[in-house]
Amino acid sequence: MHHATEISETESGLAMELLTAAQMRAAEEAAMSAGKVSGLQLMERAGRGSVDAALSHWPDLAEGPHHAVVLCGPGNNGGDGYVVARRLLDAGWRVEVFGLGDAAKASPDARRMRALWEAAGPVQDLREAGQGDRPDLLVDALFGTGLSRSIPQEAVTAWHAVRTRAGVTGQVRCLALDCVSGLDCDNGQMLVPEGADALSADLTVTYHAAKRGHFLKTPPSAALKVVDIGLEAHPASLTAMPRPGYLRLLDPGRVEARRWLEDILPVAPGHHKYDRGHTLVLGGGPGKGGAARMAARAALRIGAGLVTLGVPPAAVQENAARLDAIMLKPLRGAEGLAEMLEDGRLSAIVLGPGLGLGEETRQIVRTALGANRRSVLDADALSSFQDDPDALFATLHDQAVLTPHEGEFARLFPDLAHGKRDVSKVEAAALAAERAGATILLKGPDTVIASPAGAVSLNAALYERAAPWLGTAGAGDVLAGMIGGLLASGRIAPHLAAEAAAWLHVEAARSFGPGLIAEDLPEELPKLFREIGL
Numbered sequence: 001m002h003h004a005t006e007i008s009e010t011e012s013g014l015a016m017e018l019l020t021a022a023q024m025r026a027a028e029e030a031a032m033s034a035g036k037v038s039g040l041q042l043m044e045r046a047g048r049g050s051v052d053a054a055l056s057h058w059p060d061l062a063e064g065p066h067h068a069v070v071l072c073g074p075g076n077n078g079g080d081g082y083v084v085a086r087r088l089l090d091a092g093w094r095v096e097v098f099g100l101g102d103a104a105k106a107s108p109d110a111r112r113m114r115a116l117w118e119a120a121g122p123v124q125d126l127r128e129a130g131q132g133d134r135p136d137l138l139v140d141a142l143f144g145t146g147l148s149r150s151i152p153q154e155a156v157t158a159w160h161a162v163r164t165r166a167g168v169t170g171q172v173r174c175l176a177l178d179c180v181s182g183l184d185c186d187n188g189q190m191l192v193p194e195g196a197d198a199l200s201a202d203l204t205v206t207y208h209a210a211k212r213g214h215f216l217k218t219p220p221s222a223a224l225k226v227v228d229i230g231l232e233a234h235p236a237s238l239t240a241m242p243r244p245g246y247l248r249l250l251d252p253g254r255v256e257a258r259r260w261l262e263d264i265l266p267v268a269p270g271h272h273k274y275d276r277g278h279t280l281v282l283g284g285g286p287g288k289g290g291a292a293r294m295a296a297r298a299a300l301r302i303g304a305g306l307v308t309l310g311v312p313p314a315a316v317q318e319n320a321a322r323l324d325a326i327m328l329k330p331l332r333g334a335e336g337l338a339e340m341l342e343d344g345r346l347s348a349i350v351l352g353p354g355l356g357l358g359e360e361t362r363q364i365v366r367t368a369l370g371a372n373r374r375s376v377l378d379a380d381a382l383s384s385f386q387d388d389p390d391a392l393f394a395t396l397h398d399q400a401v402l403t404p405h406e407g408e409f410a411r412l413f414p415d416l417a418h419g420k421r422d423v424s425k426v427e428a429a430a431l432a433a434e435r436a437g438a439t440i441l442l443k444g445p446d447t448v449i450a451s452p453a454g455a456v457s458l459n460a461a462l463y464e465r466a467a468p469w470l471g472t473a474g475a476g477d478v479l480a481g482m483i484g485g486l487l488a489s490g491r492i493a494p495h496l497a498a499e500a501a502a503w504l505h506v507e508a509a510r511s512f513g514p515g516l517i518a519e520d521l522p523e524e525l526p527k528l529f530r531e532i533g534l
């Protein structure tokens, strides 16, 4: 499947804010009540923009008139559908329109658009949608941001019936207006009747700004385009903390990425290696050092001035044979760590990869946090506290970054874990960061980064940034090391370090391509930095 996102011109190259349905409504209402635009105009722009976006996405459909089926729902999303139907008819297409719900109950705008369509063609009963020959384009204008519960079975049945219509032509391209019907635009869940197959799309065209649900979980659409409908945009700066209550998508173009990373990466002209900081990575016993070595390598590659790997004495020999630029120190448990941290130049610590589960790890974590160092807690450093998360929260502070995957997150925050209804991944991470008093980076293709002060960002390896090969053993250890490397300089807030590392992690994977193993990630960074122009 081809995956692509395209952001409208005004927003290209900038970080975007991902809106909730309520924020989108507020943006519309603000423009309308200021008298800048009417609902009808917005709907016309949405429909027109959808047709333009679809024809530029599928140039073969722009070459001449084709055949479309448009399924229109009872709300304003259906209103957009009637505009699309009219515009395609004007372009010479054969257009069939099927309607759902009571037309009399629709909003005045949607009724008006329906009437304009009806001047040219009929609105047929949705139950008849399976009849007729196969169209080139199926337009899903059933439900948009107003969805409040599972979509009706008749909508699901009609959509599948059109897709499976018989005909000579091959593929039916599916275009979703604003979102695939059934998508909860706030949390990415698909709301369909039990047992029903969810709808999907080859392309979604959304209006003004992407919505949170477009980037959470596995998107039901292969591609996403955002079209401008003339509402006031608030481009989000990447170098500042995101506005509270908003979700920032980390999706800078190359130019913006350079400006952003110039402020964040420790390698800057005139900086001594000690200015770049010294990261300490703690490793496990004999035979358990691979994860920590990868983290250490990543910390060094991303720009820490010095990196030391601290391992139990029994593991020194094995690690010595595997390290060059990374320094090695024997370290006896929490006491040994406390002694080592008397050296104030050790500015950041990475704890967890391969460290082992249990009391010794808990003591090490407490010692590191007690010494007030910038710390990254991953893997075993998190899971060691599963029986008593509060003991961890009591020692955490705002210079710490926790990097749980969904499983580790569920152990520390069982009430916020995945699957609890109505708590989106964004809300879960934000609430967890507040509770822990530390930055939380909740991993996945939709990685959410939340600071205890309420800033939340999303790094999505979705659509054209999809990199499924990043799901490989050790990739998480590398990410922890990258964050630890960025934290060492002490120049940036932990939240910003976590964001930059998460973004670079995905970019490194995309740059390397399929076949990637975790060791490749740090080694890809120099090439990536060069490409970005750093």
Ligand SMILES: NC(=O)C1=CN([C@@H]2O[C@H](COP(=O)(O)OP(=O)(O)OC[C@H]3O[C@@H](n4cnc5c(N)ncnc54)[C@H](O)[C@@H]3O)[C@@H](O)[C@H]2O)[C@@H](O)CC1
Residues within 6 Å of the ligand: 028, 038, 039, 040, 042, 043, 044, 046, 073, 074, 075, 076, 077, 078, 079, 080, 107, 142, 143, 144, 145, 146, 147, 148, 149, 150, 151, 152, 177, 178, 207, 229
């Ligand atoms: N408000 C505006 O000015 C604009 C709205 N736009 C479109 O309007 C959409 C939002 O419109 P609406 O708020 O009318 O909502 P929708 O069109 O998404 O549909 C919601 C309608 O269906 C009902 N409904 C909700 N869930 C249902 C269910 N499971 N089964 C049956 N009925 C259900 C609601 O009561 C409401 O009437 C956006 O997604 C976008 O497509 C665009 O035209 C841009 C301008």
Ligand SMILES: [K+]
Residues within 6 Å of the ligand: 077, 140, 141, 142, 143, 144, 176, 177, 178, 179, 180, 181
């Ligand atoms: K839709």
